[in-house]
Amino acid sequence: MNPRINSATRQLLDRNDQYRMADGLSLMTIDKQRNNHELFFAWLHAQGIESAEQVTKACFEQYKVYLCRHISPKTHAQLNATTRRKRAADIRTLFKELAYTGLITEDPLVSARISKAPRPVVTAFLSEEEIEWLMYQTRAYGLTGLRDRAILECYYGTAARRMEAGKLQLQDVRTDSDKCAILVRKGKGGKGRYTPLYPRTVSWLNAYLNFARPKLAKLNSGTHFFLDNQGKPFNASQLSRLVKKYLLMAGLDVGAACNVLRHSAATHLLQHGADVRCIQEYLGHADISTTQVYLTVTQVQLRETLSRCHPAARSQAVADSKLHDYIREDV
Numbered sequence: 567m568n569p570r571i572n573s574a575t576r577q578l579l580d581r582n583d584q585y586r587m588a589d590g591l592s593l594m595t596i597d598k599q600r601n602n603h604e605l606f607f608a609w610l611h612a613q614g615i616e617s618a619e620q621v622t623k624a625c626f627e628q629y630k631v632y633l634c635r636h637i638s639p640k641t642h643a644q645l646n647a648t649t650r651r652k653r654a655a656d657i658r659t660l661f662k663e664l665a666y667t668g669l670i671t672e673d674p675l676v677s678a679r680i681s682k683a684p685r686p687v688v689t690a691f692l693s694e695e696e697i698e699w700l701m702y703q704t705r706a707y708g709l710t711g712l713r714d715r716a717i718l719e720c721y722y723g724t725a726a727r728r729m730e731a732g733k734l735q736l737q738d739v740r741t742d743s744d745k746c747a748i749l750v751r752k753g754k755g756g757k758g759r760y761t762p763l764y765p766r767t768v769s770w771l772n773a774y775l776n777f778a779r780p781k782l783a784k785l786n787s788g789t790h791f792f793l794d795n796q797g798k799p800f801n802a803s804q805l806s807r808l809v810k811k812y813l814l815m816a817g818l819d820v821g822a823a824c825n826v827l828r829h830s831a832a833t834h835l836l837q838h839g840a841d842v843r844c845i846q847e848y849l850g851h852a853d854i855s856t857t858q859v860y861l862t863v864t865q866v867q868l869r870e871t872l873s874r875c876h877p878a879a880r881s882q883a884v885a886d887s888k889l890h891d892y893i894r895e896d897v
Contacts, residue, residue, distance in 0.1 A: 570608040572616055578669055579603055582660070585667050594729065602656040618670050621661065626678050630654050647681075655680050690822040691829040697722060703815040709778040710795060714808060716774035717792055721809070721827035723767030724748055725849050728824040732800045734791040741768045741775070750850065759850045 571579075583596050607618075609629060615621065633650040637643065645653075658675045665673035692700065704715040720731050730750045738749040746763035763771070774792075784797035794800050800808075809823040820826050828849070835845050 570611045571604055572611075575607050575616070575618065578618060578664070579607075582663055582667065582669060585663070599656045599660075602653045603660055605653065606657050606660075618661070618664060622674050623678050626654075626657065626675050629657070651680060690820040690826045691833045692818060692820070692826060694834060696816070696818055697827075697830060700812055700816045700818060703812045709781055713774055713778040713782065713792070714812065716770045716778070717805070717808065718812065718827065719767050719770040720748075720792075721824055722831050723763065724761045725828045725831040726750065726761070727828065727850075728805050729802055731824075732792065732802065732805050736789045736791055739763075739771060739791055741772050759847070761848065 579600060583600060586596055587593070606629060609632060610616070610621070610625070613625070613628075615625065630650070633645055633653055636645055638645060658678055658680060661670070661673050661675045664670045665676075701715060701718055704711040704718065707714065717731065720726060720734075724731075726748070733751070734748060735751075738751065740747050740749075741763065746768050747760045748763060750759050750761065779791075779793060782793040782795065782797050787793055787797045788799070790799035792800055794804060806823040809827070813820065813823065813826070822829075832845055832849055835848070836842070
């Protein structure tokens with residue numbers, strides 16, 4: 567809760583969030599965007615603007631300039647282009663929603679423009695050998711290590727997003743039939759999907775269920791599939807720390823945590839010839855252009871491999887030594 571937001575603005579945002587929840591948006595999405603909404607209204611307060619009705623397009627443009635100059639207190643660096651665009655886009659969407667629901671009289675940002683988002687490039691992924699080395703690190707921790715191995719295998723085997731795995735329920739994981747799968751009930755954008763499970767992943771999930779989870783579970787643990795050391799469901803920060811711990815133990819400081827396993831799974835599928843549309847379904851992407859960022863990785867690897875292995879790439883300056891066969895002075 568931002569102390570620089572007055573009670574009227576807070577009530578306005580609360581009512582809008584209730585409408586958004588009724589429309590089926592996930593609590594995680596609402597919370598993340600609410601943070602951006604509050605940051606905007608805190609900035610407005612510093613400019614002497616106390617009401618959403620006072621916001622103009624010119625005011626919004628000034629805010630975008632502020633975002634370009636703002637230094638993050640966490641990173642002590644300027645916000646990157648993706649973050650700036652997300653914050654601005656969340657504000658434009660907010661005022662569209664406020665006008666639609668009648669919480670304000672009209673949308674002052676209806677003609678406001680947002681710069682096109684730069685296309686992301688996947689840079690953090692592990693090789694297949696590094697994946698095996700990462701998994702090996704869990705052996706030192708007994709039954710909690712078995713639980714952690716099952717989590718890592720789930721991320722890599724299903725390409726689940728961080729909290730897609732964290733929110734799995736016992737009934738969402740089918741490991742006892744010829745059609746083993748997990749059900750992601752609400753992925754990104756509120757979309758659900760089934761993801762097939764194959765023997766390797768199934769074996770580790772079953773081992774966790776049979777040996778580790780019974781030791782971790784308490785009377786109030788409920789039906790969450792993965793449980794922490796206190797028998798409670800994992801939160802997002804716990805999962806990031808867990809994966810990061812094993813990455814560092816393996817000497818793989820790639821600057822990412824849970825998502826590096828998702829990126830690795832998608833990249834390995836492409837390297838082995840999987841169709842990009844199949845990978846789109848596997849990852850739960852609504853738009854295939856999101857999936858195509860992984861093509862950049864494989865194209866870079868292709869260039870490096872060709873440069874290292876193709877005879878034409880390794881035979882430099884051959885043309886110079888042969889030119890006299892083609893360019894001769896007339897006799």
